[in-house]
Amino acid sequence: MTTAILFAFASAGFLGAGVVTAQFGLRTVEPLSGAAISVPSFTLLFLLVSPLLLAGEPVVWRALPIFAAIGLVFPAMLTLLTFASNSALGPVVTSTLGNLAPLFAVALAVVLLHEPLHPLQFAGLVIAVAGAVIITVTRPRDLGDWRSWALLLPLASALLRGVVPPIVKLGLEIWPSPLWACLIGYVVSSFVVLIVQRVRKGSFVVTAPWPGRFWFAMTGLCNGLSLLSLFAALRNGPITLVAPVAAIYPLVTLLLSAMVLHHVRITPRIVAGAVLTVAGVALVLVG
Numbered sequence: 001m002t003t004a005i006l007f008a009f010a011s012a013g014f015l016g017a018g019v020v021t022a023q024f025g026l027r028t029v030e031p032l033s034g035a036a037i038s039v040p041s042f043t044l045l046f047l048l049v050s051p052l053l054l055a056g057e058p059v060v061w062r063a064l065p066i067f068a069a070i071g072l073v074f075p076a077m078l079t080l081l082t083f084a085s086n087s088a089l090g091p092v093v094t095s096t097l098g099n100l101a102p103l104f105a106v107a108l109a110v111v112l113l114h115e116p117l118h119p120l121q122f123a124g125l126v127i128a129v130a131g132a133v134i135i136t137v138t139r140p141r142d143l144g145d146w147r148s149w150a151l152l153l154p155l156a157s158a159l160l161r162g163v164v165p166p167i168v169k170l171g172l173e174i175w176p177s178p179l180w181a182c183l184i185g186y187v188v189s190s191f192v193v194l195i196v197q198r199v200r201k202g203s204f205v206v207t208a209p210w211p212g213r214f215w216f217a218m219t220g221l222c223n224g225l226s227l228l229s230l231f232a233a234l235r236n237g238p239i240t241l242v243a244p245v246a247a248i249y250p251l252v253t254l255l256l257s258a259m260v261l262h263h264v265r266i267t268p269r270i271v272a273g274a275v276l277t278v279a280g281v282a283l284v285l286v287g
Contacts, residue, residue: 034216074160
């Protein structure tokens with residue numbers, strides 16, 4: 001359980017950082033093109049180091065279709081949704097609405113995988129999500145009603161982020177290798193985002209300023225390490241524990257955003273929401 005908790009915290013840290021670095025990339029690169037940079041960047045790096053990381057790792061062909069199917073939507077579709085939400089709503093709202101994901105993940109884990117959910121864990125999950133909602137409602141008023149439709153982007157992202165872990169868990173029971181699961185998913189996702197880029201722009205190569213490419217490459221690294229850490233956490237612990245802990249990534253986003261994005265202010269209500277989120281995760285760990 002300790003290993004699962006540590007990997008879940010690592011996943012939250014990398015994902016929270018990735019939301020902020022994407023905000024820098026979005027200054028010069030549109031979301032869909034940013035995905036065509038970030039996902040293949042991590043895939044290429046992973047392929048380069050895979051001979052070392054995967055040495056001696058056996059291949060279980062029965063699980064390959066599961067991880068390949070996951071790669072069709074995760075992280076490809078998740079990345080597209082997150083970047084589009086980041087562009088429309090900003091990093092804080094994107095992260096906090098994304099914190100609804102453990103509700104979906106835990107519900108499916110209990111129903112499909114028959115994982116136990118203790119009262120303290122359930123209470124902690126509800127409190128953590130409440131903290132996320134409190135943070136979310138403090139978004140700047142200048143978003144305006146015309147952007148309300150954009151809230152569907154992070155909500156769809158949260159649903160996707162919640163549905164995938166139980167499926168990954170099923171795949172890992174057949175092939176207990178987070179490294180292979182992550183690599184297969186990223187290879188398939190790279191094809192998806194590059195095909196989208198080719199259809200939209202007529203070329204697989206993104207035309208963008210070098211600063212934008214750099215920031216999206218860094219975002220790809222953060223997101224990739226986050227996903228790899230999440231898979232490792234799922235390999236070592238139940239979803240009812242991993243999902244709520246990994247969902248604290250908005251706290252990382254808030255902290256980094258306040259440090260490097262000058263238009264983001266930490267208000268008393270955001271502090272209260274952050275405290276509730278931390279308290280909720282603490283209850284999950286105790287439970």
